[in-house]
Amino acid sequence: MKILVVDDESALRRTIRTALESAGHRVSEAANQTQATQQVELAKPDLVLLDLRLGRESGLDVLDVLHKVSPGLGVIVITAHASIDTAVEAMRRGALDYLPKPFTPKQLTDLIVRWGGRTAAEGDGEAVVLDSTEPAMRQALETVFTVATSDATVLLRGESGTGKGVLARAVHARSRRAAGPFVTVHCPSLSSELLESELFGHSRGAFTGAVRTTEGKVAAAAGGTLFLDEVGDLPLPLQPKLLRLVQDRAYERVGETTPRTADVRIVAATNRNLEQEVATGRFREDLFYRLNVIEVTVPPLRDRRADLLPLADHLLAQFAGRAYKPVTGFTPAAREALLRHRWPGNVRELRNAIERAVLLCRESVIDVKDLPTPVTTAPPVASQVAIGEEVPIGAVEIEHIRRVLAASPTLEDAARTLGIDPSTLYRKRKRYGL
Numbered sequence: 553m554k555i556l557v558v559d560d561e562s563a564l565r566r567t568i569r570t571a572l573e574s575a576g577h578r579v580s581e582a583a584n585q586t587q588a589t590q591q592v593e594l595a596k597p598d599l600v601l602l603d604l605r606l607g608r609e610s611g612l613d614v615l616d617v618l619h620k621v622s623p624g625l626g627v628i629v630i631t632a633h634a635s636i637d638t639a640v641e642a643m644r645r646g647a648l649d650y651l652p653k654p655f656t657p658k659q660l661t662d663l664i665v666r667w668g669g670r671t672a673a674e675g676d677g678e679a680v681v682l683d684s685t686e687p688a689m690r691q692a693l694e695t696v697f698t699v700a701t702s703d704a705t706v707l708l709r710g711e712s713g714t715g716k717g718v719l720a721r722a723v724h725a726r727s728r729r730a731a732g733p734f735v736t737v738h739c740p741s742l743s744s745e746l747l748e749s750e751l752f753g754h755s756r757g758a759f760t761g762a763v764r765t766t767e768g769k770v771a772a773a774a775g776g777t778l779f780l781d782e783v784g785d786l787p788l789p790l791q792p793k794l795l796r797l798v799q800d801r802a803y804e805r806v807g808e809t810t811p812r813t814a815d816v817r818i819v820a821a822t823n824r825n826l827e828q829e830v831a832t833g834r835f836r837e838d839l840f841y842r843l844n845v846i847e848v849t850v851p852p853l854r855d856r857r858a859d860l861l862p863l864a865d866h867l868l869a870q871f872a873g874r875a876y877k878p879v880t881g882f883t884p885a886a887r888e889a890l891l892r893h894r895w896p897g898n899v900r901e902l903r904n905a906i907e908r909a910v911l912l913c914r915e916s917v918i919d920v921k922d923l924p925t926p927v928t929t930a931p932p933v934a935s936q937v938a939i940g941e942e943v944p945i946g947a948v949e950i951e952h953i954r955r956v957l958a959a960s961p962t963l964e965d966a967a968r969t970l971g972i973d974p975s976t977l978y979r980k981r982k983r984y985g986l
């Protein structure tokens with residue numbers, strides 16, 4: 553990409569230039585507003601890195617000027633350490649994202665990579681954090697970044713709301729297919745027939761109500777990525793057809809016999825224990841192995857404690873910017889509540905909690921009272937039991953049931969995961985007050 557670096561300190565410009573050039577980007581530099589405007593007009597950069605601290609000039613004003621010169625220009629601002637109030641203001645004025653100082657060359661290049669694919673993939677303009685200090689999450693991200701450029705099938709595993717959809721888009725954005733479409737198919741469906749037609753299309757008259765020929769999502773994803781969300785819920789009758797698609801990229805429209813070839817990369821996601829689904833005959837083993845070429849497990853948010861506050865800050869900046877509200881942080885009590893909660897709904901729950909808090913908040917910082925009740929009434933984390941420690945077996949059972957319940961969409965699902973009868977689960981739930 554062509555990147556313009558705007559900073560009044562020549563040493564910092566040079567450091568950034570070195571990092572970006574060694575990642576294969578072309579870099580131009582500007583020390584002030586006048587030079588920056590000229591460079592935007594002359595060099596037409598794809599992305600601008602703008603330090604908000606620009607000597608006597610205000611970086612925020614420069615941001616406004618650059619957007620006047622080139623509306624829609626992607627600008628990432630560099631902010632002084634941990635001052636998210638200026639980041640919020642910059643995002644409100646249309647910056648894509650912010651990079652807090654001090655940063656490593658890798659953080660810088662990761663951010664550029666993330667925004668480089670934005671036109672094609674992060675299409676809804678939702679800024680996401682693809683960085684982590686938690687080993688398990690780092691490993692998931694590294695696998696995603698490494699395999700993205702190949703056409704290999706990827707299976708994303710993890711609880712609901714952990715960001716599997718976000719990672720699927722990240723795979724696409726970093727692939728050779730990034731300029732092509734990203735098409736999502738939700739596999740839990742009312743009927744196998746409807747889903748088959750949604751996936752593969754149908755010919756006119758194929759079934760009652762099929763008044764027009766439709767091409768289906770596999771065809772719509774040609775040249776791009778087909779994302780099979782909740783693939784563990786794919787109805788059994790459709791599984792052989794999906795197997796053929798994954799294995800040979802071959803399929804037929806409903807009502808036709810002519811085989812067609814699909815030009816898609818497949819990414820699938822599931823929150824189910826597929827091994828168990830295979831064992832109980834609800835998921836075909838051959839399909840499981842075909843999908844599970846590259847397996848990425850996204851850890852639940854409660855196991856990513858170190859990521860929680862940075863993620864919360866990021867979401868805060870995003871929603872404050874979007875709502876035009878000068879909310880700049882959390883009170884210590886609010887931070888503590890965020891850290892204590894178990895987040896059964898994972899990042900989705902966190903995201904909703906923060907969006908709501910930004911809207912409710914009447915001060916410049918979010919307090920406990922702005923957070924949803926389940927977050928503020930979380931029992932202390934210390935009540936978690938550690939398997940293998942000196943705890944009675946009953947405590948392990950309670951904790952295990954609690955977690956499975958939190959991760960399952962319905963009681964039936966939870967009972968299936970636990971391998972017990974729903975009525976037994978119902979009784980245990982009552983007895984333990986879960």
Ligand SMILES: Nc1ncnc2c1ncn2[C@@H]1O[C@H](COP(=O)(O)OP(=O)(O)OP(=O)(O)O)[C@@H](O)[C@H]1O
Pocket residue numbers: 678679680681682710711712713714715716717718719781821823899900903
């Ligand atoms: N790393 C992240 N940074 C910012 N937002 C995130 C991140 N991960 C997830 N989110 C947000 O959390 C929400 C849930 O993410 P996503 O839909 O990808 O989860 P999922 O695992 O696919 O969930 P489900 O299994 O229920 O479909 C989305 O709004 C998404 O934008």
